[in-house]
Amino acid sequence: MRKAQRPQTFKHDSPPDTRIVIHSPIWTESSSDDTRSPRVLETLFAITQLPPECFGISMSISPSVSVVDQAVGLYFKNFVTIAQGRDTIRSFLGFVRPMYDASPENSPLCLSTEAVALCALAKHPGQEKWSGEACKLYTKAIRSVAAAIRDPSQTTSDETLMAILMLSLYESLLSSDKSITAWSNHTRGAVAIVRSRGVKQLDHPRSLSLFRAVRTQMLIDCIRREEAPESFPSEHGWMTDLVDPKHPVLRLANQSITLSYLADRAKVLRKREHTRPTIAAMLRLLGEAGDLERDMSDCRACLPEDWAPHTIAYVHEVPTDLESSPTWIGPVQVYSNIHVASVLNKYRSCRALCAELTINCMEWLQETNYELDPRYLQARYVEQQMIDEICYSIPFHLGLGVDSYTWLANEDKDGESI
Numbered sequence: 001m002r003k004a005q006r007p008q009t010f011k012h013d014s015p016p017d018t019r020i021v022i023h024s025p026i027w028t029e030s031s032s033d034d035t036r037s038p039r040v041l042e043t044l045f046a047i048t049q050l051p052p053e054c055f056g057i058s059m060s061i062s063p064s065v066s067v068v069d070q071a072v073g074l075y076f077k078n079f080v081t082i083a084q085g086r087d088t089i090r091s092f093l094g095f096v097r098p099m100y101d102a103s104p105e106n107s108p109l110c111l112s113t114e115a116v117a118l119c120a121l122a123k124h125p126g127q128e129k130w131s132g133e134a135c136k137l138y139t140k141a142i143r144s145v146a147a148a149i150r151d152p153s154q155t156t157s158d159e160t161l162m163a164i165l166m167l168s169l170y171e172s173l174l175s176s177d178k179s180i181t182a183w184s185n186h187t188r189g190a191v192a193i194v195r196s197r198g199v200k201q202l203d204h205p206r207s208l209s210l211f212r213a214v215r216t217q218m219l220i221d222c223i224r225r226e227e228a229p230e231s232f233p234s235e236h237g238w239m240t241d242l243v244d245p246k247h248p249v250l251r252l253a254n255q256s257i258t259l260s261y262l263a264d265r266a267k268v269l270r271k272r273e274h275t276r277p278t279i280a281a282m283l284r285l286l287g288e289a290g291d292l293e294r295d296m297s298d299c300r301a302c303l304p305e306d307w308a309p310h311t312i313a314y315v316h317e318v319p320t321d322l323e324s325s326p327t328w329i330g331p332v333q334v335y336s337n338i339h340v341a342s343v344l345n346k347y348r349s350c351r352a353l354c355a356e357l358t359i360n361c362m363e364w365l366q367e368t369n370y371e372l373d374p375r376y377l378q379a380r381y382v383e384q385q386m387i388d389e390i391c392y393s394i395p396f397h398l399g400l401g402v403d404s405y406t407w408l409a410n411e412d413k414d415g416e417s418i
Contacts, residue, residue, distance in 0.1 A: 067130060068114050075117035092165065092213040095206050099162055108148045109159045111141035112166035119173045138170055156197050161210050164190045168217065184225065187217045191230065199234050202241050211241065219256040223353055226263040249343060251299045256350050258292055259357070266357055270364050279365065286361045289354060290375065293382065296351045307340050309333035309393065326398055328391040334400065341393055352386035355379040
């Protein structure tokens with residue numbers, strides 16, 4: 001049993017000494033550089049795991065309630081509640097609250113959740129002082145998770161897997177070069193657990209949600225590292241939970257897996273000498289990358305009309321303060337719901353990296369005037385277009401236009417798959 005004092009979800013009508021006041025930001029219409037790197041996906045992942053300041057959250061910390069308890073309450077209110085109702089992409093977070101409440105003090109899940117909550121609090125302006133305490137909790141959580149993994153009764157449990165996902169979420173909130181490496185390590189650990197659990201985990205809603213969350217992070221990590229994913233022990237591999245081959249989410253997942261295999265092969269070929277067999281292999285890979293690009297383009301053309309973004313404003317100048325500006329130069333676009341925006345951004349990231357693969361292959365081949373080759377020019381254009389479109393969507397992820405759209409209660413359940 002947990003101790004009597006348990007983190008709360010604070011409400012506006014709470015007593016003044018425990019109140020956390022939520023203010024919605026008021027957005028007003030007020031260069032992406034040419035860096036071609038996996039940072040596109042890392043940036044997107046950070047967007048889908050937003051820290052509190054992105055939502056304009058302000059709060060008063062009460063001395064009568066511990067900071068950790070208040071941080072957890074704030075986190076549940078502003079992230080977990082959203083995940084339960086209107087953000088299918090982060091649907092695994094909908095299981096955090098009941099699992100956390102059922103966890104004993106100092107358990108892996110309890111510690112990792114509290115570390116994430118305190119880290120999110122420390123990201124809020126004026127609360128940076130709590131980052132050190134968040135780091136201490138995180139270190140304690142790491143040790144607790146390691147002990148759970150060594151315990152055969154806990155190694156493959158939902159609680160251990162959720163704790164690892166929360167640790168990876170902590171690293172995504174930090175958003176530093178070191179945290180990216182740590183996030184990747186957590187992801188690979190989660191993949192190992194999911195693979196060992198087999199297909200039986202797909203029979204339970206909570207375990208299925210965790211499986212899908214791990215798969216999403218695995219695909220991002222594999223593409224980032226240019227490595228093929230480890231196989232999943234099932235006839236249909238990592239796609240064993242999806243049945244509709246025409247569903248856009250399934251197509252995106254398959255394209256992501258294909259891209260990771262191509263990137264893995266390209267990394268190996270680029271390290272070799274320019275021999276005839278290697279050049280021939282690189283040319284074949286270049287053709288496969290072109291086929292994948294065309295498939296991605298066709299996939300977008302087949303999306304339902306209500307998936308298309310709507311432009312509600314246009315920013316004509318580069319913002320003077322990029323760190324605090326909610327917009328980038330160009331159109332400001334909103335979507336029917338966050339699920340659609342998130343899936344499209346994952347699609348854009350994969351397509352941008354597919355274009356990057358084409359560019360890398362052609363630069364390695366060093367054919368005469370390759371920079372004027374239509375394939376090279378098209379890849380550069382597509383890459384920049386995808387990055388720009390991600391930038392156009394960021395204000396919506398930060399809250400712009402959210403209240404103007406209805407969150408569908410019967411949202412497509414297949415959307416939870418990635």
